[in-house]
Amino acid sequence: MTKRLCIYGLAVAGLLASVAVPASAADTITVASWGGTYQDAETKAFFDPTAKELGITIKQDTTNGLDDVRLQVTGNAVKWDITELGADECARGSKEGLFEKLDYSVIDKSGINPKLVHDDWVGISYTSVVLIYRTDVFGDKGPKTWADFWDVEKFPGRRALSGSQATETLSVAALAKGLPIDKVYPVDIDGALQSVDKVKGHIDAWWTSGAQAMQLVKDGEVDMASIWNGRAGTLKKEGAPVSFSFDQGVLTADCMVIPKGSKNKDLAMKALAKFVSPDLQANLPLYVDNGPANEKAFETGKIPQERIKDINSSPGNVKKQVLQDPEFWRDTLVEATEKFNNLIQQ
């Protein structure tokens, strides 16, 4: 009886082992991103095709950002091989030495904006901050520029701006002063703060999450707002009476890094090379509104022509927008954010 059990046991173990072979630690990597629809899109665009091509398993996790990476690296408990971050977080983490160096003989950086190609981090996708307004309030004559948004006489109504993303709000504040898009960076922080100060009394809500921005606009709590293009696109698809464009948008990049101490560094490098390749980059806008970081993606022919004009990082739209400079904010973020927090609380 015992012997028989043993044999069953062995058989089961063998079966499990044979199933588990492709997933052994040597060819498995763990990738962390922001979760939600965005990560679902990444799974279809980047992770699944890469896993298939390289014959590896890609496990997924979600991150809260740089704090998580810092915790893992400084605590010698690195569980991710690749993780996504906001570009200014990458710039800061790089300064703190939290990431492995990237090997650009494996990763082909052509087609990616040089501002997003660094020793230890590389751009992966773009989000835009855009101006959205309700068409049931303004018709199609709503505020089109940030100067309009700031003009409370000409465009009376309730307003919301981001309170949690000081960098983005300061960028649009600089645009509101009438600066041309190529003169916004380096941001004159004191000037931008003065600009925020001017509109501050007319801001009815400072949003702290994308979902909140969306809710404020959707429920008519505000008539105009700064909002991420993905959220704006969702509102429009849901049939909310809203209008937005990429004119004077602020392009913010997301990036990917290999946390220092990753156990599968080489494999992660190969996977990352796939993620940023034009072929897989071109998949991303098929599933989500975040545009590809590699502009060669638009040359692959995978993205339908009629879709290109709606993608924030298409060559035509990039020209209308300001690229948020991660290196600038790396050095000024803390001071600028504290001043900004101080200002909006008064």
Added chain:
Amino acid sequence: MSVGSASFDHAGKPDGVLNADALRADARRQALGLLALVSPGLFLVFAVIIVPIGWLFWLSLFDETGQLSFANYARFFEQASYIKTFVTTFKVAFVVTGASVLFGYPLAYMLSQLPRRAASICLIFVILPFWTSVLVRTYAWLVILQRKGLINNWLIDLGVIGQPLPLANNFTGVVIGMTHIMLPFLVLPLYASMKTIDVDCLRAGMNLGASPAATFRQIFFPLSLPGLASGVVIVFVLCLGFFVTPALMGGGKVIMWAMRMEQATSLYSNWGAGAALGVVLLAVTLALLGLFQRLLGARATGVWSRR
């Protein structure tokens, strides 16, 4: 058995002394036994409360370069926004506690006076929201209170108001949302203490000619004070560390201490920035608890001795 042999043992000591020795030894043994019994609990408290708090304090003493410094604390005085946040936190806590007492005391009183069955049904209505996620309840309030929410729509449709009332995304919204969440924390201890008030005391008062109002004022209310005090303390302390409701209902304009902690941990690359905020909140909360105990405890006991 003679009286003498019962009073003296073989060593000739008086019986009482021997008994006292034995009792003392027994008490010591019992104390040790009890200590052994509570030691796992003590160890747990030490490991999950004392050690992390000590560590938090330790972390708060280091700046971004890892040098020992008071930079994390100095920031609170250098930047006006921290003081502002601190003041806002206390303002919210005071107003919410006040509102909770205003609504909670009559509610608890009503519950304590209802027949048993009716009381337990009503109690369910107090406890049910208590079991629902704070996030869900906060969003529900947002739907009710916002510019195009239920209340404003009704009032406008009824012609009561012309312009929507600013009920959400401001201080009012935070207070309404938080009061709803805090109410059970006040009502439950208060109800429990009201149930223990001896009805005979009230009857005696009435019997001696006191009006119902006087009976309530002079007998019931003082006797309910200990329960009220503990409810107030719980609500106030919970308010100080509250995050979700002010973050969602405050429209980014009502910034409380816990929200600054979250900001500080993501803004600064050292844990010390957030840790220092935590240490300050802990110290202030403990100081307040001490104060409460002196003030309310003394008052409650004072009432008892005056009686």
